[in-house]
Amino acid sequence: MATTTIQPVERENYLNKEYGVGSWLFTTDHKRIALLYLISITFFFFIGGFFALLIRLELLTPASDLVQPDTYNKLFTMHGMVMVFFFLIPSIPAVLGNFLVPMMIGAKDLAFPRINLLSWYLYIIGGVMMLHCMLTGGVDTGWTFYTPFSTAFSNTKVVEAGLAIFVAGFSSILTGLNFVVTIHRMRAPGMTWSRLPLFIWAHYATSIIQILGTPVIAITLVLVVAERTLHLGIFDPKLGGDPLLFQHLFWFYSHPAVYIMILPSMGVVTEIIACFARKRIFGYSFVAFSSIAIAVFGFLVWAHHMFVAGISIYAALVFSILSYAVAVPSAVKVFNWTATLYKGSIHYDAPMLYAFGFIGLFTMGGLTGLFLAALGIDVHVTDTYFVIAHFHYIMVGGALMGYLGGLHFWWPKISGRLYPEGWARLAALIVFLGFNLTFFPQFVLGYLGMPRRYADYSHMPEFQVLNVLSTAGATVLGVGYLLPMLYFLWSMRYGKPAPDNPWKAAGLEWMTSSPPTTFNFEQEPIVTWEAYNYDELDTGHKQEVKVVG
């Protein structure tokens, strides 16, 4: 469906308005900042991916032969830190959110353009600190920084890593703050809350978590640094501290952080499904409020990471039941996406393939979450590969599939070029198959009892077959991730110029030119329609809307 007119002369847009390094480094245009983020997080993604590849290669054989155990411990630590704090958390909000939130609500820019630029600089400062930490020896605490190992025993660069994440955290807070204010104050006339695209609702919910949760991890890391350098007794029992206090504080942020990763992805998938099924979203308000419910309940489940840590049985019961409560709105979303397909007119372009992949993998990730929330089962599978598989299904199978789907969907708008559709469909397929081959065997490994963070399993050769499968999958997955980077780069030069609305999609961002001009709209749009008015787009007039059931 991607062919219409091609502009003979390139119009002025946000990309060609100014040239030169300065015009990028001092820009306050949300779209340019989005591209700065895109480049920086892609860089960190491939660093984190490289660590993952080394981890998988080490685990190909039971013995610790490719790298020393100390090196292996640093690899999984830095893989986690880079992927969580420098890729997944900024990914969709800082790239697609930055680019699209103002456009989708009909605004010229975010509410605080300079704070937006500041957030990118904070991210870069944090990122450079992290790189410095990695290049001067690295850190081996696991991304979870558990005390008292991190504060009193590890002799690696814990302070540097902690401070890097501390700084990068402020970038996340500022992005969230900017989104909340923008969504409240800068909607175009007629863009009521019930007409907002669900992408915006998802980002609104995400922003709440970023603003309320991130300061807690920041404070916690400061306390770790303080205990490590000044020997204040906070977490180390030898100094009169409590190691479980650290876990409570850490997970108070780090569980909601999973929703920072997955909610924006849900928003992306919602837009894609509506567009390629040519339909309004089934149960708009349920999908919108389920995002808010996830954000709120997400703050009340943190101790489900601690069922064997030594918390009381009664605390465990409360956190188990609340974890099931947060599963309900997630399930509601999956049902609504599925129902949206009913009586649609479905196209299978690459973004839709990613969206299908997202639903499948997120469903499996979510369902295995039910296993982990069941107290009796968690005792056996926590801290094993079962957990690793589960959260990769959510954070890679879910969040990353959504990110890639969104990148394909909005690439014509972002770059003004079309990506090669055939290659993109192939990549989506490779990613889906490679992902399952990598992570499905890990569920089995986990139930068999293979603990996570093991450099060496030579006393347990029975684990090897599944590890070989997983490593094979990881190489396939690696190819799947390299492909989009290559053809996106290719398309920037050789891709066909994109029309303004190649997918005939609903949404204000598609009513601008591709790429948009610096202030997005020639004149402020006035919104008189609901989101996902695909009937009007496809027929030119409003259809009768049915209510079933």
Added chain:
Amino acid sequence: MFDNFPLWPERASTAAGNVDALFIFLLIVSGLMTLLIFTALVYFAARYRHRRGVLAEQIEGSTPLELTWSVIPFFVFMAIFAWGAAVYFKGRTPPRDSTEVYVVAKQWMWKLEHAEGQREINELHVPVGRDVKLIMTSQDVIHSFFVPAFRMKQDVVPGRYTVAWFHATKAGTYHLFCAEYCGTQHSGMIGSIVVMEPSQFEAWMNGGTTGPLSVSGEKIFAELGCVTCHRGDAQGRGPNLQGIFGKPVQLENGRTVTADENYIRESILDPGAKIVSGFKPVMPTFQGLVSEEQLNALVAYVKSLSHSLATPTGTAAATAQDNSKAPGSAPGSQVQ
């Protein structure tokens, strides 16, 4: 190349069956849910693929449907929760008369000491068919005692005791893993649980010992001078410890605590934390003066003071071990 290729872990404890049953139930439930969603996705994707001239039908949504697919999963989830909680509750509550084993974890080994005095490293011998309670602490960082064949795992935390228990059902040798990342040799902090038939276990037990743990504790109790204040009558400057274990203790600040392992541990290391009603805070701290092993022995001794009153044949006071054997005749990996 590959020794074997199991897909299901061995089942060697009473808890294993409970966990597996719930796991299989969840496999069925989530399998059905996956099937439902995937079937719907594939069917809709094929049935409603784009055809020229056929338009999508716009549907607002449906509150009854939304409620259905919120409420039904909710009740299913609550059922899973209740079942999971029941399994957990059983797995977390050691039966009253369990055999006790003290575990001290350190980077990167497991030190285990039976109440009867046998010490082991990275290996634990237990009989089939007995409840075994582990009283665990760490000398340095957090570790986790994980036996997949028993479906049992408990973090071992410095500065406090955590407790786990199991009831082995099948003789054999099973993996013991450290499941909480603890530094360089984390993956080397492994060992085995050797489950033996009771008769073999008795023979193993009699193969050399330094005497029950509580007896070592009594010696330490005397050596450190504890006995001068904690006397067996009411005249001491410290509380009489006869029979206090497991009983409520009235504190100076009006609160009441139960005298469990953690309370005794704290009272030795940080005596000022909880002052017993009617006593002065005069006891010095023993932080840094006693090792984790000595602490365990002291705790075992204090416990034995209660057992000998209430149940003369209680576990910790199960004496009558053969003390005459010379150290060094111990089998296996026992440590003198």
